[in-house]
Amino acid sequence: MVLADLGRRINSAVADVSKANVVDESVISGLLKEICNALLESDVNVKLVSRLRNKLKATIDAQDKPGVNKKKLIQKAVFDELCDLVDCHQSEIFKPKKKQTNVVMFVGLQGAGKTTSCTKLAVYYQRRGFKVGLVCADTFRAGAFDQLKQNATKSKIPYYGSYTETDPVKVAFDGVEKFKKEKFEIIIVDTSGRHRQEAELFEEMVQIGEAVKPNQTIMVLDASIGQAAEAQSKAFKESSNFGAIILTKLDGHAKGGGAISAVAATETPIAFIGTGEHVHDLETFSPRQFISKLLGIGDIQGLMEHVQSLDLDQKDSMKNFSEGKFTLEDFQTQMGNIMKMGPLSKLTSMLPGGLGQMMSQVGDEETSKRLKRMIYIMDSMTKQELKSDGKIFIEEPTRILRVARGSGTSVTEVELVLMQQKMMAKMASSTKGMMGGPGGAGMPGGAMNPANMQRAMQQMRSNPGIMQNMQNMFGGAMPDMSQMFPNGMPSQQDMMGMMNNPQMKQMMKQFGMG
Numbered sequence: 001m002v003l004a005d006l007g008r009r010i011n012s013a014v015a016d017v018s019k020a021n022v023v024d025e026s027v028i029s030g031l032l033k034e035i036c037n038a039l040l041e042s043d044v045n046v047k048l049v050s051r052l053r054n055k056l057k058a059t060i061d062a063q064d065k066p067g068v069n070k071k072k073l074i075q076k077a078v079f080d081e082l083c084d085l086v087d088c089h090q091s092e093i094f095k096p097k098k099k100q101t102n103v104v105m106f107v108g109l110q111g112a113g114k115t116t117s118c119t120k121l122a123v124y125y126q127r128r129g130f131k132v133g134l135v136c137a138d139t140f141r142a143g144a145f146d147q148l149k150q151n152a153t154k155s156k157i158p159y160y161g162s163y164t165e166t167d168p169v170k171v172a173f174d175g176v177e178k179f180k181k182e183k184f185e186i187i188i189v190d191t192s193g194r195h196r197q198e199a200e201l202f203e204e205m206v207q208i209g210e211a212v213k214p215n216q217t218i219m220v221l222d223a224s225i226g227q228a229a230e231a232q233s234k235a236f237k238e239s240s241n242f243g244a245i246i247l248t249k250l251d252g253h254a255k256g257g258g259a260i261s262a263v264a265a266t267e268t269p270i271a272f273i274g275t276g277e278h279v280h281d282l283e284t285f286s287p288r289q290f291i292s293k294l295l296g297i298g299d300i301q302g303l304m305e306h307v308q309s310l311d312l313d314q315k316d317s318m319k320n321f322s323e324g325k326f327t328l329e330d331f332q333t334q335m336g337n338i339m340k341m342g343p344l345s346k347l348t349s350m351l352p353g354g355l356g357q358m359m360s361q362v363g364d365e366e367t368s369k370r371l372k373r374m375i376y377i378m379d380s381m382t383k384q385e386l387k388s389d390g391k392i393f394i395e396e397p398t399r400i401l402r403v404a405r406g407s408g409t410s411v412t413e414v415e416l417v418l419m420q421q422k423m424m425a426k427m428a429s430s431t432k433g434m435m436g437g438p439g440g441a442g443m444p445g446g447a448m449n450p451a452n453m454q455r456a457m458q459q460m461r462s463n464p465g466i467m468q469n470m471q472n473m474f475g476g477a478m479p480d481m482s483q484m485f486p487n488g489m490p491s492q493q494d495m496m497g498m499m500n501n502p503q504m505k506q507m508m509k510q511f512g513m514g
């Protein structure tokens with residue numbers, strides 16, 4: 001992940017403070033020095049780094065009063081200042097309105113990811129019920145229209161472009177007019193990033209802007225742009241007055257600090273981040289979620305949004321779970337949902353604390369392979385077996401052999417699936433009393449109420465086996481929960497979502513916490 005190195009270095013600098021016996025001036029100046037070096041080496045603009053240092057120092061000095069836990073004060077100050085670095089405190093980012101035409105124009109340097117991001121954004125809004133069209137106004141780069149056409153066709157998004165018209169302003173205007181007549185609600189215009197020279201590119205952008213009068217202009221910025229980010233983004237700001245930034249290629253390994261500088265230099269908010277080449281690899285940007293992920297605290301909210309944005313098959317199995325049951329068929333449904341959730345590494349990076357890193361050590365491929373074999377096993381079961389609670393296999397063990405042969409797996413693997421389903425069923429029956437009535441707190445089958453949540457956490461803490469596993473998982477020391485959730489303990493909604501998240505359950509099982 002971009003800025004991963006920055007996150008690691010800042011984390012270790014803050015950890016050093018936590019280990020210090022006395023937090024005096026020298027410890028604090030050591031912390032500030034390490035954080036500033038890490039930011040500078042990540043390509044963050046020197047003026048921004050100096051500003052952050054001064055604010056951090058002032059905050060720590062101002063709040064350092066007798067009785068204040070200085071270590072926690074420093075952790076929170078560092079977290080807040082980093083959030084401030086990527087948050088330009090703009091008011092509400094442009095939100096398209098239903099039943100109106102919203103024209104969105106994309107600008108940016110060549111290869112930044114405009115065409116890809118146009119399609120991603122089109123799919124993002126289409127999934128939210130908008131009627132979306134794509135216009136290719138890049139008449140400079142050969143193949144630009146074909147690329148947009150291919151992307152749009154694959155995602156079933158109507159598109160407009162021309163193989164013959166060479167005037168990008170005319171193509172843009174005609175395309176927008178066409179979609180306006182057909183009552184499209186969002187019309188996204190992709191422009192060229194390549195030009196003989198930038199002056200022509202900017203001139204063309206101004207003309208296209210005058211022709212299509214966009215409600216929103218978005219600058220697409222490649223996170224690996226480095227120190228050039230500030231000058232480039234300022235130049236685009238002057239010509240196209242973009243109102244939001246899409247930061248692409250954050251899944252890469254670039255330093256990424258230059259992009260942060262662009263946000264500050266243009267005082268323009270990052271609306272979305274691109275996290276891969278796939279059309280669904282677009283995430284809304286939230287400074288606190290971004291910094292939480294950067295510092296390895298996890299991004300529970302992002303994980304919940306990701307799970308909720310997928311049309312996962314949650315109906316019966318969640319109802320069963322809330323009634324204390326969990327059949328093999330429910331298990332099969334949940335496994336199928338996990339496979340729908342996309343690259344496991346992206347999800348695990350949102351898991352708090354060391355959980356994500358731990359999961360990523362197993363690796364996408366291996367985890368995915370194991371899940372697939374579990375699904376093959378359940379696909380080889382009869383309806384009666386799937387609807388059962390698994391006892392049928394104990395009464396007639398030859399069924400295990402038949403399923404193993406039918407799924408091309410082993411008896412041991414089938415037994416493992418049965419054991420995991422049994423664990424889940426036990427979890428379902430133990431949480432049965434904790435779920436509110438159906439529809440409670442808006443969660444399917446109700447939500448765990450605070451008192452029961454507390455009891456569940458106490459049960460976890462009082463069970464030496466679970467605690468030992470937790471400590472093994474975190475390398476011997478239980479993390480300070482407040483450090484994992486700097487925005488305060490997640491709401492019961494988040495915790496419930498996390499506890500019910502099949503990915504989390506699968507992972508808890510792997511670490512013996514199932």
Ligand SMILES: Nc1nc2c(ncn2[C@@H]2O[C@H](COP(=O)(O)OP(=O)(O)OP(=O)(O)O)[C@@H](O)[C@H]2O)c(=O)[nH]1
Pocket residue numbers: 108109110111112113114115116117138141144192193194248249250251252273274275276277281
């Ligand atoms: N890993 C990764 N690759 C991305 C991302 N966004 C775009 N890309 C890739 O970046 C390359 C350039 O993307 P394009 O969408 O063609 O860029 P462009 O700005 O339209 O390029 P021009 O039209 O030539 O100016 C393609 O290979 C994309 O797949 C991202 O978030 N992550």
